[in-house]
Amino acid sequence: MSGPAPILKVDKLCKAFGGIVVADNVDVTIDRGEILGLIGPNGAGKTSLFNLVSGVLKPDSGAIYLDGALVTGDPLYRRARSGVARTWQNMMLFKTMSVMENLLIAPRDYPGEKIGRLLLMTGRVRAAEQAAKARALGILDRLELGRAADANVTDLPFGHQKLIGLARALMNDGSLLLLDEPMAGVEGAAYETMQRVVREEAASGRAVCVVEHNVSFIKDLCTRAVFMAQGRILETGSVDDLLKSKVLTDLYFGV
Amino acid sequence: MLIDLLLNNPVVLLQILWTGAVTSLSLVLLTVAFALTQKVTGLWNFAQAGFMGLAFYAMYFVLNNLDWPLPVAVAAGVIAASGAGLLTEIFGLDVLRARKSGNLTFFIFTLILSEFIIYWLALLFGTEPQTLYKSILSPVQIIGGVAVSNWELQAVAITAVMLTALWAYLNWSKQGQFIIAVSDNAKLAELYGISSKRAYRVVAVIAGMFICAGMFLIGSRGGLTPNSPMEFVLTATIATLLGGMGRVFAAAVAAVVLALIQSFSVLEIPARWQSLLLYVFLFVAIVLFPQGISFKRRRRIEKPSAPPAEPASQPAATADTAAKV
Amino acid sequence: MEYILNIGVQVAIFIILASSYNLVIGYGGLASVAHPIFYAFGAYGASLLSIHFGVPAVLAVVAGGLIAALASVALALSSLRVSGDYLLIASLGFQLGFLQVIRNFDFTGGAGGLSTIPSTITGAYRTPAFLALTVSCAIATVWLISRIVQGPYGRAITAMRDEELAFTALGRNAMSIKVVVFAIGCGIAGIAGGLYAFYYQYVSPDQYEVLQSAAILTMVVLGGMGTTWGPVVGAILLIAVPQAITFLNLPPSVMAPVQGIIFTSLVLLFLFLRPSGLVGGSGSKPKVGSESATGATGAKT
Numbered sequence: 001m002s003g004p005a006p007i008l009k010v011d012k013l014c015k016a017f018g019g020i021v022v023a024d025n026v027d028v029t030i031d032r033g034e035i036l037g038l039i040g041p042n043g044a045g046k047t048s049l050f051n052l053v054s055g056v057l058k059p060d061s062g063a064i065y066l067d068g069a070l071v072t073g074d075p076l077y078r079r080a081r082s083g084v085a086r087t088w089q090n091m092m093l094f095k096t097m098s099v100m101e102n103l104l105i106a107p108r109d110y111p112g113e114k115i116g117r118l119l120l121m122t123g124r125v126r127a128a129e130q131a132a133k134a135r136a137l138g139i140l141d142r143l144e145l146g147r148a149a150d151a152n153v154t155d156l157p158f159g160h161q162k163l164i165g166l167a168r169a170l171m172n173d174g175s176l177l178l179l180d181e182p183m184a185g186v187e188g189a190a191y192e193t194m195q196r197v198v199r200e201e202a203a204s205g206r207a208v209c210v211v212e213h214n215v216s217f218i219k220d221l222c223t224r225a226v227f228m229a230q231g232r233i234l235e236t237g238s239v240d241d242l243l244k245s246k247v248l249t250d251l252y253f254g255v
Numbered sequence: 256m257l258i259d260l261l262l263n264n265p266v267v268l269l270q271i272l273w274t275g276a277v278t279s280l281s282l283v284l285l286t287v288a289f290a291l292t293q294k295v296t297g298l299w300n301f302a303q304a305g306f307m308g309l310a311f312y313a314m315y316f317v318l319n320n321l322d323w324p325l326p327v328a329v330a331a332g333v334i335a336a337s338g339a340g341l342l343t344e345i346f347g348l349d350v351l352r353a354r355k356s357g358n359l360t361f362f363i364f365t366l367i368l369s370e371f372i373i374y375w376l377a378l379l380f381g382t383e384p385q386t387l388y389k390s391i392l393s394p395v396q397i398i399g400g401v402a403v404s405n406w407e408l409q410a411v412a413i414t415a416v417m418l419t420a421l422w423a424y425l426n427w428s429k430q431g432q433f434i435i436a437v438s439d440n441a442k443l444a445e446l447y448g449i450s451s452k453r454a455y456r457v458v459a460v461i462a463g464m465f466i467c468a469g470m471f472l473i474g475s476r477g478g479l480t481p482n483s484p485m486e487f488v489l490t491a492t493i494a495t496l497l498g499g500m501g502r503v504f505a506a507a508v509a510a511v512v513l514a515l516i517q518s519f520s521v522l523e524i525p526a527r528w529q530s531l532l533l534y535v536f537l538f539v540a541i542v543l544f545p546q547g548i549s550f551k552r553r554r555r556i557e558k559p560s561a562p563p564a565e566p567a568s569q570p571a572a573t574a575d576t577a578a579k580v
Numbered sequence: 581m582e583y584i585l586n587i588g589v590q591v592a593i594f595i596i597l598a599s600s601y602n603l604v605i606g607y608g609g610l611a612s613v614a615h616p617i618f619y620a621f622g623a624y625g626a627s628l629l630s631i632h633f634g635v636p637a638v639l640a641v642v643a644g645g646l647i648a649a650l651a652s653v654a655l656a657l658s659s660l661r662v663s664g665d666y667l668l669i670a671s672l673g674f675q676l677g678f679l680q681v682i683r684n685f686d687f688t689g690g691a692g693g694l695s696t697i698p699s700t701i702t703g704a705y706r707t708p709a710f711l712a713l714t715v716s717c718a719i720a721t722v723w724l725i726s727r728i729v730q731g732p733y734g735r736a737i738t739a740m741r742d743e744e745l746a747f748t749a750l751g752r753n754a755m756s757i758k759v760v761v762f763a764i765g766c767g768i769a770g771i772a773g774g775l776y777a778f779y780y781q782y783v784s785p786d787q788y789e790v791l792q793s794a795a796i797l798t799m800v801v802l803g804g805m806g807t808t809w810g811p812v813v814g815a816i817l818l819i820a821v822p823q824a825i826t827f828l829n830l831p832p833s834v835m836a837p838v839q840g841i842i843f844t845s846l847v848l849l850f851l852f853l854r855p856s857g858l859v860g861g862s863g864s865k866p867k868v869g870s871e872s873a874t875g876a877t878g879a880k881t
Contacts, residue, residue: 077754097742112733359609367848528684535677541659
């Protein structure tokens with residue numbers, strides 16, 4: 001390989017729960033600006049891979065590099081500070097808070113988190129808050145949700161909640177963006193918006209990885225995709241090639 | 256040291272082992288009630304301290320105030336403990352579950368309910384220690400140099416019968432299998448038409464029987480105050496933690512071990528520090544064995560049809576997401 | 581008059597206790613019952629420092645608060661590592677265990693308590709002066725806590741309670757927030773303990789029993805968990821109600837259980853009939869801790 005180090009490099013990652021193997025010698029790399037699709041049947045280990053990369057789960061063996069630095073042993077919160085931003089299948093929005101508050105909590109640098117700074121360095125905290133607010137409004141505008149800023153997240157339609165999940169991850173501003181089924185249950189205008197914003201993010205230099213059952217979404221967006229089943233990567237290639245493979249389509253659509 | 260003396264005196268050693276182990280049986284029964292409830296409902300049901308008090312004072316009242324025979328007293332104890340457990344399920348826990356209350360609410364409810372019951376018992380029966388019988392002396396035989404009292408034989412018999420019955424019930428009866436299914440995964444069990452509500456209620460009744468048996472053994476041998484059950488519940492909690500949550504019979508073994516350690520520590524630690532030992536164990540359990548002491552970790556799931564249960568070794572929050580691969 | 585002022589001091593001390601407990605359990609969602617033991621750490625710490633080392637009262641009270649905060653960090657670090665569920669069990673054991681320690685050591689005065697705490701303010705204005713002092717501390721506590729739970733820190737606490745996993749995955753350190761919130765709440769309880777010790781010049785282990793846990797919890801639940809003014813209302817009401825019972829001249833053996841029954845039945849009633857408390861709005865958003873907010877996993881853990 002030549003050029004700069006990939007944003008994400010996963011090396012021989014293994015993870016099992018009792019008898020259930022969710023990652024079996026998984027190798028993945030994602031470069032700057034790339035959108036990688038992750039497809040496979042339910043239970044293939046796609047979300048588990050996200051959980052391993054973002055630090056929710058500890059691998060049994062193997063290594064994870066972010067921007068060339070080894071992060072395998074880092075706890076969840078530090079992984080995010082090193083640049084992993086993600087969304088969740090079931091969104092996990094902060095449900096008692098407004099849209100704006102959901103975004104304001106997300107920046108990687110959040111001086112209001114330290115009680116000492118909060119009480120003593122009020123100026124710095126206020127400045128960070130104001131900057132975050134401006135950025136949040138910008139992101140909401142890009143997602144065409146500027147008017148929803150003060151609504152409670154749970155009052156939004158489902159598709160918009162999905163977009164807020166994305167907005168929160170963008171606010172977190174990592175070099176790697178993991179999107180877990182961003183399209184499930186999303187249709188109409190939100191669908192278009194989601195696609196446009198993901199493309200823009202990749203173009204701005206982020207590495208993006210998408211788990212998605214909607215194959216046409218993957219086809220539109222990704223140049224390269226990975227097919228997983230039973231914790232193993234069975235094949236890597238262009239989406240078209242993957243879809244042509246008889247074995248894979250049987251596995252995926254067969255049952 | 257006393258310990259050296261003991262090692263040279265196998266009979267004395269045996270005597271301490273025997274007495275310690277038998278004394279622990281009452282706690283074994285209480286622990287089984289607590290651990291079974293924890294396994295099936297997922298709750299640390301501190302209200303059981305209150306039920307223990309109810310069972311004891313119900314028996315006490317029937318035996319001492321009414322002067323009625325023992326079977327009536329035991330029946331009253333079971334009705335009190337199982338009934339209170341059932342009422343708590345129906346009018347308390349079910350309501351909170353329907354509201355999707357947080358863990359904190361469940362905890363506050365069970366703890367405050369037990370305190371509520373304990374205060375009533377203190378008001379009605381006073382805070383002086385009471386025993387079930389006027390005399391707690393029990394005839395003794397010498398077997399192989401070891402003194403064995405009738406109470407101890409009775410304790411062994413009661414515990415053996417109850418544990419065997421529970422084991423058989425859980426493994427062989429249909430309802431018992433349903434209870435296990437609910438404890439594995441309540442939502443999945445519901446899909447198969449197994450009512451988790453019903454399982455919780457059955458468990459409340461079973462727990463009441465074990466509580467009554469345990470309190471009978473404790474109350475027929477020593478004095479009890481309304482506050483004592485709180486300590487029993489803590490012991491049961493520690494045993495449940497040490498046994499590894501969800502493993503009822505392992506928790507029972509842990510209760511015996513705890514009691515044995517306590518009875519041997521009498522030799523080395525002044526009596527007034529005895530009860531402190533319990534809290535030390537609690538912290539040892541939490542700090543060193545938060546997942547319980549385990550012997551075999553990675554057991555393969557044998558039946559392929561078994562649901563991909565949430566990995567038990569993961570904290571609840573991560574397991575939640577991990578399961579949705 | 582003296583009687584009324586005395587009740588005022590008591591109310592102020594319990595406002596401090598209930599508000600700080602509310603920070604822990606209501607805002608922080610940290611299920612501890614051990615608040616009275618941190619109150620005890622403050623009371624005993626301040627008393628012993630002033631009895632044995634002649635530490636000035638103000639410093640002794642502050643030191644008592646620090647001792648309580650340190651002890652709370654030890655408890656939180658040991659029990660929060662795995663899951664929040666352990667805190668509630670550990671806190672109960674911690675409270676009962678340390679009460680045993682206090683009862684058994686001679687230097688803590690054993691079960692009889694400490695009665696040689698030096699007097700700090702003397703003369704005719706003693707009670708009014710203490711009233712002014714404790715009320716100012718109570719106001720400061722309520723102000724400080726409302727300051728903490730609003731703005732960026734409060735937002736972090738709320739988000740943590742809503743979805744801890746998503747919160748942590750954003751790079752926020754949930755553990756450190758929990759430990760800090762717990763330490764602040766328990767440290768404030770320690771300061772309340774120091775104030776109590778210097779006012780009454782007598783501390784005994786019985787004051788920090790589970791009955792006290794129930795009393796403080798009642799104030800918070802009844803007033804409204806996770807609200808600024810709930811614990812204040814709760815503390816005022818719950819000090820006033822038992823005062824009425826004292827006029828009945830019941831013997832202590834009846835008095836204690838009756839008080840306990842009143843506290844616990846109020847908690848039970850409010851838990852089911854008005855979980856948001858007196859101050860919390862009814863039927864609106866679920867309040868912190870009282871409803872689903874604390875555990876995404878619900879009853880099953």
